[in-house]
Structure formats: C-alpha cells, structure tokens
Amino acid sequence: METLSYLAHGFGIALAPTNLLLATVGAIVGTMVGVLPGLGPINAVAMLVPVVFALGLSPESSLILMAAIYIGSEYGGRISAILLNVPGEASAVMTAIEGYPLARQGKAGIALSLSAWTSFVGSAIATFGIVIAAPLLAGWALAFGPIEYVALMVFAFACLTGLLTDQPVKALLAIMLGLGISTIGIDANSGVYRYTFDSPNLVDGVQFATVVIGLFAISELLIMLESMKGGAAPRIEQLGRPLFNRAEMKFTNAATMRGSLIGFFVGILPGAGGTVASALAYTTEKRVVERTDPEGSRFGQGDMRGLASVEAANNSASNSNFIPMLTLGIPSSGTTAIMLGVLTLYNITPGPALFRSQPDLVWGLIASLFIGNIILLAINIPLVGLFAKMLSVPAWILVPFIVVVSTIGVYSGKSTTFDLVLMVALGVGAYFLRRFGVPMAPLILGLVLGKILEQSLRRALSLSAGDVAILWSSPIAIVLWSMATAVLLVPLLMPRFRRWREKAVAEQD
Amino acid sequence: MTQDRFLGLAALALAAAMVAYGYGLQAPFAYEPVGPRAFPLMAAAVIAVCGIILVLKPGEANTTEGSGVTRPILILSACLLAYALLFQPLGFVLSTTLLMVPIAMVFGASWWQGLITSAVLAISSYLLFDRLLDVILPIGPFGGFI
Known part of the structure; x- marks a missing residue:
C-alpha cells in the first residue's frame, strides 16, 4: 500500500506541466532519433547530457526527459528496421528479420502498428514489474556494504562479458578501459594526481559528456560514413492497411506475453539489455512455434509472432533496465549508464538509498514511464507515416547537425579547446576499437562504475586492514561471486548456448 | 597480422x-x-x-568491408579535428560555416548544398543556444557573432 501512495506521489510529479511537456517532447524526439539509421538511444541521450544542464532542469525533470528519449528511440528503432531493413539500433536487428519481409508483402502498415502495440504491452508489463519489484529489491539492497558492492559490480561485469559478445575478452578489455579512464584526475582519498600529465584540464578527471559524446556520437559518424558506401535494401514506400485487426492481435497475443516476460527478466540482469532480450525472445518464440505449429511457421519470411515477441521483449527490457539502475546503482545498458552518470553530476549518489533519499526522482521517473509509453503508443500508431519521412533526411544535413550539437554540448561544460580535441580523439579512437570488435557499452559502464568500485574496494580493504579475504566474507557476497563465476563458466561449458549467442548477437555493439 | x-x-x-x-x-x-x-x-x-x-x-x-573508405574517413577526421581546434579562435558561426561544408560534402552533398546547410545550421544554432538557452558560444575574431 505504501508503494501505491508513493506511486500516486510520482504521478503528481510526472503530471506537472513541465515534466509532462518534457516527456512528450522526449517521446517525439526519441522516436525520431530511433528512426534514423545509426542513431540509437545512446547517442541521443549522450548528446542531451550537456543540453540538460544548459536548460537548468531539476534532476527529476532531466531524468524524465532522458528516459522518454530512451524508450522513444526503442519504439522508433522498429520503423527503419521494418521499412528499410536497417535496424536503427542494435536491439532492432531481430525486428528487421521478420518485419522487413512482412513489409515486402505489402503488410508494412500492419507490421508497424502491431509492433507499436506489442512494444506498448511489453513496456506496460515491465513498468508494472518495476513498481512491484524495485522497492523490494531496494529494501533488500540497503543491507549492501562495500563488500557486497564489490561482488555486485564484479557480477555486473561478468554478465557484460559473458552474455553480450562473442568475444568476451574484448568486452573485458572495454570495461577495463572504462575503469582506467575513471582513475584520471585527483584521487579523492589521498589527493594524489593520477594520469593528469600536469595538465590543469585533467585535474578533476575527464568530463563525462566529453567521453560519452566522443565515444558514441563522433565514432558513430565515422561508422555511418563507412556503412553509407555499402548498398542498401530497397525501401518500402507502400504501407498498406494501416492497422492490424483483431484476428492478428489474437494470433500474436501469446507471443507478445512470452516476449514481455523474457524481456523483463533479462532487463533486470545487470549488464544485459534489449539486444540480449530480443535475441532470446526471438529464438524462444521460434522454437515454441516450431513445436506447436510447424505448418504455420513463417519464421524468416515474415512471421508476425516473431515480430510481436521481439518488439515486446526489447521494450520490456529497456523499461526493466531501470530496476538495477534505480535500486542498485548498477546500470544494465550503456544508455542507463549515461543516465546514472548524469545523476552523479547532480551530486546524487545512485544506489539503494535512492528510494529513501530521492522519492521524487525515483517515483517521478517510474510514473513518467507509464505516461511516456501511453504517449508513445498514441503518437506511434497514427503518425508512423510522418516518422517514416525522417528516413528521407539526407546524411549531409544530419551529420553536420550532429557534429554541431555534439561540439556545443562538450564546449558548454568547461569551454576549452582541450575538451573538443579530446572529444575528437576519443571518437576516432572509439571508431577503431569498434572496427576491431570492441563494444562501447561496457566501456561506459566501466567508466561510470569505476569510481564506485574503487571506493568500495578500498573501503572494504580498510575494514580488514588489507586482507583480501574480506571480499567473500558475507553470504550475499558469496552468492554474487558464485553467480558471477556461473555466468562466465556457463558459456564455456555449454556449447549450445555458445552457438546461440554467436548467432544472436552478431550485430552487437 | x-x-x-x-x-x-x-x-x-x-x-x-x-x-x-x-x-x-x-x-x-x-x-x-x-x-x-x-x-x-x-x-x-x-x-x-x-x-x-x-x-x-x-x-x-x-571481413573488412570498409576498405574503400579510408580517404573519406581521413577527411572527416581531419575536418572534425580542425573544427575542434578552430572553434574558439574563429568563433562559433565562422568555424561552423567553414568546416561543415567539407563534412557535408564527404556525406554526398554538392558544394552549394553544403554551404546552405552549414550557414543555416551555424546561424540557427547560434540563435538557439547562445541567445535562447544561454549556452555561451565563442565569439568571432571581429568581436561580434562573426
């Protein structure tokens, strides 16, 4: 019951005119960004970081705006996947597999409206899940001390390396690069200057916005340039019947529910986001259909069940991603990592105490997820044709726009040329890392978690006067260490899982 | 290797x-x-x-699909670096108008499409960010917005 009154309070915040406006703007901008091939939620949120500060928004308002953009671009990603066979972001890869064939059969309108609907169902289920699970988890996590935190973060890193990529060593490398960047600047405990190379620009570390925009927005431009030279699939112009009918809805209901649940649980895992969820939902649904209805299976040639399940899972996961972020202070995806980074810029320490110390922030955000999803459903079904028009914006307008907004964003922080050059250097460096198959999301997680991990580690070892054994001295920590070991070992021991992962996450970034 | x-x-x-x-x-x-x-x-x-x-x-x-794009990648990187370095000395409007033209052209614009894009972008974002949102952008060598 206490939860309900908190939720009502949250709705009070989310329905305040400013926040409602921000959620609407965020939903529209997010969908637009999601439509554009190559621009995912992470780029949009990254470019927004400085703008949020420039606008002087309160922490809850800026979080509401960023969350709306985040879930909006998960909706938008499906449009380019279905119409163009180009996933707007990594988690829409599976959407293209079933959605594009449907569109080629003249069912683009049905595919678009049906996927908007299942996206909504997935999100709604996940949001209810947040309301139930998050306060419980937060209460439980209050018992976490530095020892448990170290184990939890190792578990998150293990999830990232074990689940995400076909080459775990590269994800691990990315995490460590992030940890390395987090050590730059003055050490809070001893006052020692670390890796500043006597530059005053590095004394208080590398600006968060500079790293994020360099790694995502700038490197994305170089990737865009590369992919532009490749051929594109023919674009679908005819949308056909604009809305799915009752029979189609009934046909996909079970798939939608399965996808939503898979997405919800995958999204809770620290380190696993929408990409893993949609891949898992797709393979599950395919197996279920092959077993129950082998004659009717159209997987690979445009099966609505596949499309429904993937979109439900993807959006469900992107909403339940907020659970580890809000309750544990451990983000599951690059995008939630950036949001956490923004919270720390507001001097808010993410973690289980957030539910007690920042009820406005937490419950305002949760309520705004409900509202944002309703807005998204409302704009995505009738206005889909309008959003599809975004696909005709030429790259030569889009790219200068991204460059200018990114540069202004970085410059607005400290107004130094140093930061701008660093942004470009990081962007070019990140481009090469991505070319070599090093994923960027773990790097950002490493950067965001680096300081907390180091502080927890040092605090824990202070308690034991340097004895490392204290790190596995509590039952919770032991459970977390065993889970981390399991996540790392299961892929090695189970060749079947490994094959699934290699196939499913080929497009992973 | x-x-x-x-x-x-x-x-x-x-x-x-x-x-x-x-x-x-x-x-x-x-x-x-x-x-x-x-x-x-x-x-x-x-x-x-x-x-x-x-x-x-x-x-x-x-499979290195991007073997034919080394030159555009180099040009784009060089333009971005130049933009970063000239942003403060030349001021926002000049540096943007100047450097967004080659960037747009790398992405397939003709020179006049690039020029229109960059000029419109420079002036509109100057008005939006500097005037409306109070993000202070660098002024030009002539002391004003250019």
Whole structure:
C-alpha cells in the first residue's frame, strides 16, 4: 500500500506541466532519433547530457526527459528496421528479420502498428514489474556494504562479458578501459594526481559528456560514413492497411506475453539489455512455434509472432533496465549508464538509498514511464507515416547537425579547446576499437562504475586492514561471486548456448 | 597480422604506459592499506592479460568491408579535428560555416548544398543556444557573432 501512495506521489510529479511537456517532447524526439539509421538511444541521450544542464532542469525533470528519449528511440528503432531493413539500433536487428519481409508483402502498415502495440504491452508489463519489484529489491539492497558492492559490480561485469559478445575478452578489455579512464584526475582519498600529465584540464578527471559524446556520437559518424558506401535494401514506400485487426492481435497475443516476460527478466540482469532480450525472445518464440505449429511457421519470411515477441521483449527490457539502475546503482545498458552518470553530476549518489533519499526522482521517473509509453503508443500508431519521412533526411544535413550539437554540448561544460580535441580523439579512437570488435557499452559502464568500485574496494580493504579475504566474507557476497563465476563458466561449458549467442548477437555493439 | 593481434599489441602498450605512469603514484601519508596506485595498476594488469589473450588466440578476422573508405574517413577526421581546434579562435558561426561544408560534402552533398546547410545550421544554432538557452558560444575574431 505504501508503494501505491508513493506511486500516486510520482504521478503528481510526472503530471506537472513541465515534466509532462518534457516527456512528450522526449517521446517525439526519441522516436525520431530511433528512426534514423545509426542513431540509437545512446547517442541521443549522450548528446542531451550537456543540453540538460544548459536548460537548468531539476534532476527529476532531466531524468524524465532522458528516459522518454530512451524508450522513444526503442519504439522508433522498429520503423527503419521494418521499412528499410536497417535496424536503427542494435536491439532492432531481430525486428528487421521478420518485419522487413512482412513489409515486402505489402503488410508494412500492419507490421508497424502491431509492433507499436506489442512494444506498448511489453513496456506496460515491465513498468508494472518495476513498481512491484524495485522497492523490494531496494529494501533488500540497503543491507549492501562495500563488500557486497564489490561482488555486485564484479557480477555486473561478468554478465557484460559473458552474455553480450562473442568475444568476451574484448568486452573485458572495454570495461577495463572504462575503469582506467575513471582513475584520471585527483584521487579523492589521498589527493594524489593520477594520469593528469600536469595538465590543469585533467585535474578533476575527464568530463563525462566529453567521453560519452566522443565515444558514441563522433565514432558513430565515422561508422555511418563507412556503412553509407555499402548498398542498401530497397525501401518500402507502400504501407498498406494501416492497422492490424483483431484476428492478428489474437494470433500474436501469446507471443507478445512470452516476449514481455523474457524481456523483463533479462532487463533486470545487470549488464544485459534489449539486444540480449530480443535475441532470446526471438529464438524462444521460434522454437515454441516450431513445436506447436510447424505448418504455420513463417519464421524468416515474415512471421508476425516473431515480430510481436521481439518488439515486446526489447521494450520490456529497456523499461526493466531501470530496476538495477534505480535500486542498485548498477546500470544494465550503456544508455542507463549515461543516465546514472548524469545523476552523479547532480551530486546524487545512485544506489539503494535512492528510494529513501530521492522519492521524487525515483517515483517521478517510474510514473513518467507509464505516461511516456501511453504517449508513445498514441503518437506511434497514427503518425508512423510522418516518422517514416525522417528516413528521407539526407546524411549531409544530419551529420553536420550532429557534429554541431555534439561540439556545443562538450564546449558548454568547461569551454576549452582541450575538451573538443579530446572529444575528437576519443571518437576516432572509439571508431577503431569498434572496427576491431570492441563494444562501447561496457566501456561506459566501466567508466561510470569505476569510481564506485574503487571506493568500495578500498573501503572494504580498510575494514580488514588489507586482507583480501574480506571480499567473500558475507553470504550475499558469496552468492554474487558464485553467480558471477556461473555466468562466465556457463558459456564455456555449454556449447549450445555458445552457438546461440554467436548467432544472436552478431550485430552487437 | 590479424586485427585482433594488432588490438592485443595496442592493449599491451597501453598497459605498459599505465604501469609506467602509475607505478610512482603513492600518497605521502598512507591512511589506508590500499593506496591510489593499486586500482590503476590492477586495471592495467587485466588490460595486459586481455592483450596477451588477443595476441595468442586472435579471433577470425572480420571481413573488412570498409576498405574503400579510408580517404573519406581521413577527411572527416581531419575536418572534425580542425573544427575542434578552430572553434574558439574563429568563433562559433565562422568555424561552423567553414568546416561543415567539407563534412557535408564527404556525406554526398554538392558544394552549394553544403554551404546552405552549414550557414543555416551555424546561424540557427547560434540563435538557439547562445541567445535562447544561454549556452555561451565563442565569439568571432571581429568581436561580434562573426
């Protein structure tokens, strides 16, 4: 019951005119960004970081705006996947597999409206899940001390390396690069200057916005340039019947529910986001259909069940991603990592105490997820044709726009040329890392978690006067260490899982 | 040499640099058992391990689809760097108008499409950010907005 009154309070915040406006703007901008091939939620949120500060928004308002953009671009990603066979972001890869064939059969309108609907169902289920699970988890996590935190973060890193990529060593490398960047600047405990190379620009570390925009927005431009030279699939112009009918809805209901649940649980895992969820939902649904209805299976040639399940899972996961972020202070995806980074810029320490110390922030955000999803459903079904028009914006307008907004964003922080050059250097460096198959999301997680991990580690070892054994001295920590070991070992021991992962996450970034 | 080997060697070089610059990091007074250098050195150690794994057991080489794009990539990187360096000295409006033209052209615009895009972009974002949102942008060499 206490939860309900908190939720009502949250709705009070989310329905305040400013926040409602921000959620609407965020939903529209997010969908637009999601439509554009190559621009995912992470780029949009990254470019927004400085703008949020420039606008002087309160922490809850800026979080509401960023969350709306985040879930909006998960909706938008499906449009380019279905119409163009180009996933707007990594988690829409599976959407293209079933959605594009449907569109080629003249069912683009049905595919678009049906996927908007299942996206909504997935999100709604996940949001209810947040309301139930998050306060419980937060209460439980209050018992976490530095020892448990170290184990939890190792578990998150293990999830990232074990689940995400076909080459775990590269994800691990990315995490460590992030940890390395987090050590730059003055050490809070001893006052020692670390890796500043006597530059005053590095004394208080590398600006968060500079790293994020360099790694995502700038490197994305170089990737865009590369992919532009490749051929594109023919674009679908005819949308056909604009809305799915009752029979189609009934046909996909079970798939939608399965996808939503898979997405919800995958999204809770620290380190696993929408990409893993949609891949898992797709393979599950395919197996279920092959077993129950082998004659009717159209997987690979445009099966609505596949499309429904993937979109439900993807959006469900992107909403339940907020659970580890809000309750544990451990983000599951690059995008939630950036949001956490923004919270720390507001001097808010993410973690289980957030539910007690920042009820406005937490419950305002949760309520705004409900509202944002309703807005998204409302704009995505009738206005889909309008959003599809975004696909005709030429790259030569889009790219200068991204460059200018990114540069202004970085410059607005400290107004130094140093930061701008660093942004470009990081962007070019990140481009090469991505070319070599090093994923960027773990790097950002490493950067965001680096300081907390180091502080927890040092605090824990202070308690034991340097004895490392204290790190596995509590039952919770032991459970977390065993889970981390399991996540790392299961892929090695189970060749079947490994094959699934290699196939499913080929497009992973 | 495969890509992974190269990446591994780069990781080893980075780890070596992190150790070289991090080994001397010690607090004059130690209040705690773990000083400021332990964590960076630990990260360096793991990076080195990753590097060794990549050198010894490289994955299959990705098919390099982007072999024909080296030149545009170089041009774009150079333009971005020039923009970063000239942003403050030339001011926002001039540097944007000047450098967004080649960037637009790399992405397939003709010179006049690029010029219109960059001029409109420069002026409209100056008005939006500097005037409306109070993000202070660098002024030009002539003291005004150019």
